[in-house]
Amino acid sequence: MSTHDDLTFGTLDVHADDADSRSRLHAYADAWSSAFIEGRLDDEKFGRWLEHSREDDVTLRHATPTHSAVGATPRPVATFSSWRGELNVGGPELVPLHMISDVTVAPTHRRRGILSRLMTEDLAVAAADGAPIAALTVSEGSIYGRFGFGPATRYRQVEVDIRPGRLRLRPGFADDGSLEQLLPGDAWPLVQRVKAEHLRRTRGEVSRPAFYRQFQSGDFDWETGGINRRLVAIVHLDVDGTPDGYVLYTPKEGDDHDHHRIDIGDLIALTPAAELRLWEYLAGVDLLSVARARLLHDDPLDHAVVDPRCVKTTLVRDMLWVRLLDLPRTLGARPWREDGSVVLDVADPLGHVSGRWRLTTAKGIGTLEPSTETADVHTDVETLGTLYLGDVPVHTVAAAGRLTGTGVDTFAAMADHAGPSPYCRTGF
Numbered sequence: 159m160s161t162h163d164d165l166t167f168g169t170l171d172v173h174a175d176d177a178d179s180r181s182r183l184h185a186y187a188d189a190w191s192s193a194f195i196e197g198r199l200d201d202e203k204f205g206r207w208l209e210h211s212r213e214d215d216v217t218l219r220h221a222t223p224t225h226s227a228v229g230a231t232p233r234p235v236a237t238f239s240s241w242r243g244e245l246n247v248g249g250p251e252l253v254p255l256h257m258i259s260d261v262t263v264a265p266t267h268r269r270r271g272i273l274s275r276l277m278t279e280d281l282a283v284a285a286a287d288g289a290p291i292a293a294l295t296v297s298e299g300s301i302y303g304r305f306g307f308g309p310a311t312r313y314r315q316v317e318v319d320i321r322p323g324r325l326r327l328r329p330g331f332a333d334d335g336s337l338e339q340l341l342p343g344d345a346w347p348l349v350q351r352v353k354a355e356h357l358r359r360t361r362g363e364v365s366r367p368a369f370y371r372q373f374q375s376g377d378f379d380w381e382t383g384g385i386n387r388r389l390v391a392i393v394h395l396d397v398d399g400t401p402d403g404y405v406l407y408t409p410k411e412g413d414d415h416d417h418h419r420i421d422i423g424d425l426i427a428l429t430p431a432a433e434l435r436l437w438e439y440l441a442g443v444d445l446l447s448v449a450r451a452r453l454l455h456d457d458p459l460d461h462a463v464v465d466p467r468c469v470k471t472t473l474v475r476d477m478l479w480v481r482l483l484d485l486p487r488t489l490g491a492r493p494w495r496e497d498g499s500v501v502l503d504v505a506d507p508l509g510h511v512s513g514r515w516r517l518t519t520a521k522g523i524g525t526l527e528p529s530t531e532t533a534d535v536h537t538d539v540e541t542l543g544t545l546y547l548g549d550v551p552v553h554t555v556a557a558a559g560r561l562t563g564t565g566v567d568t569f570a571a572m573a574d575h576a577g578p579s580p581y582c583r584t585g586f
C-alpha cells in the first residue's frame with residue numbers, strides 16, 4: 159500500500175468560477191497562507207490572490223485527504239504552485255522559465271514524501287512541456303538541492319546611513335537627468351517599462367509575477383489589507399525626459415526621530431548615474447536615519463561614496479535557485495568565454511539531464527551533444543545550477559569537491575566570465 163493512499167493528489171483550475179471551485183481555491187490559498195504564518199485569507203485578500211494567480215495562469219498542485227475522520231470537509235494539506243516566466247541567462251534571448259512558489263506541507267503530514275512527489279511530478283510535467291529551466295527562491299537552504307536546484311545568484315541586505323551629511327557621493331559625480339515624485343499608481347506604467355528593460359539587460363533577473371502590480375502601484379498592501387498610502391515613488395528621467403530609473407520606498411517610524419527609516423522596496427536604474435542620483439535623493443530625505451535595501455553583493459555604491467562605512471552589510475544570502483531541465487538548450491543559451499571542448503559526466507537524481515555530454519564552445523556560443531567518450535569533468539545538476547549564471551568561479555566550486563576530473567581547468571576557462579555578477583531582484 160502506498161504511503162499516500164489517504165490523500166488525493168491533483169491540480170485546481172485557477173480560472174474556474176463556480177461556487178464549489180471558488181471554495182476549493184479559497185481553501186488552497188488558506189493552506190499556503192497559514193503555512194507562511196499569515197493566517198487564513200479574508201475575502202478581499204482571497205480575491206486579490208485569485209486575480210494575480212489567474213493573470214499568471216498559475217498551476218495549483220495540492221494533496222488533500224480523501225476523507226475526514228470526523229466528517230469535516232477535507233482541506234488541502236499540501237500546496238505547490240508554478241507558472242511560466244522568463245529568465246535572462248546572459249545571452250541575446252530571454253529563456254522560458256518554470257517558476258515555482260507556495261511550496262507547503264502541513265505539519266500533520268510532513269516527512270512522508272509529499273513535497274518529493276509534488277516536485278517530481280511538477281518538474282516532469284514542466285520538462286515534458288518544453289521548459290528548459292526551473293527556478294525558485296527558498297525559505298531554507300537545505301530543502302531543494304536534493305531536487306537538483308543550486309543557488310545561482312546572491313543579494314546583500316544593507317543599512318545605509320542617511321543621517322544629514324553622512325552619505326555623500328564622491329566629488330565628480332554628475333547626472334544631467336531629473337527626478338519626479340509621482341503617485342505610485344501613476345508611476346506604475348513607467349516602473350514596468352524600466353523594469354522590462356532592466357530584465358532584458360540583467361543576467362540573473364526574472365520576469366515579475368503579476369502580484370507585483372498590487373503592491374508596487376500602491377493599490378493593495380498585503381499587510382494592512384488596504385491601499386498603501388505610505389508608498390513613495392520617485393522616477394528618474396534622462397536628459398530627454400525618458401524614464402530610466404525609479405525607487406519605491408516606504409518610510410517607517412522608529413521609537414524616536416533618530417530611528418525613523420526607509421524600507422526600499424525597489425531601486426532600479428538603467429544607468430549608473432541614474433542609480434546614484436536616486437541614492438543621493440534618498441540621502442537627502444529629512445527626518446530619517448537609515449535606508450534598508452537589497453544590493454548586488456558587489457554593488458558600485460560602495461565605491462561611489464566618500465565613506466564606504468555608510469553602507470553596512472547586515473546579510474549576504476542566496477536569491478535565485480536554478481534547476482536545469484534541458485542541458486542542450488540551457489547551455490546553448492548562456493554565453494561562454496574561451497573556445498574549448500570537454501566531456502561532462504552529469505549526475506541527476508531525477509534523471510532529466512543525467513549522462514555524458516560533449517560541450518563545445520566557439521565564439522561565445524556553446525553546443526552540447528550526448529557522448530560515449532571518457533568524461534573530462536564529473537559533476538551533478540545541482541552544481542551546474544549554481545554555476546549556470548556565472549555567480550561563482552568554477553575553481554571555487556571545484557575546490558569544494560563538486561567538480562572533479564582532468565578537464566576542470568578547461569571547463570573553467572570556457573565557463574567563467576568577466577562581466578558583472580548576475581543579479582535577481584525579484585522574490586516570488
Ligand SMILES: CC(=O)SCCNC(=O)CCNC(=O)[C@H](O)C(C)(C)COP(=O)(O)OP(=O)(O)OC[C@H]1O[C@@H](n2cnc3c(N)ncnc32)[C@H](O)[C@@H]1OP(=O)(O)O
Pocket residue numbers: 193194258259260261262263264267268269270271272273274275294295296297298300301304
Ligand atoms: C519555494 C518555496 O515555496 S520555499 C517555502 C518552503 N515551505 C516552507 O518552508 C513551509 C514550511 N515547511 C513545509 O511546508 C515542509 O516542511 C516542506 C515543504 C519544506 C517539506 O515537505 P515534506 O513533505 O515534509 O518533505 P518530504 O517528506 O518530501 O521530504 C523530502 C526530503 O527533504 C527533507 N526535508 C524536508 N524538509 C526539510 C527541511 N525543512 N530541512 C531539511 N530537510 C528537509 C526530508 O528529510 C526528505 O529527505 P530524504 O529524501 O533524504 O528523506
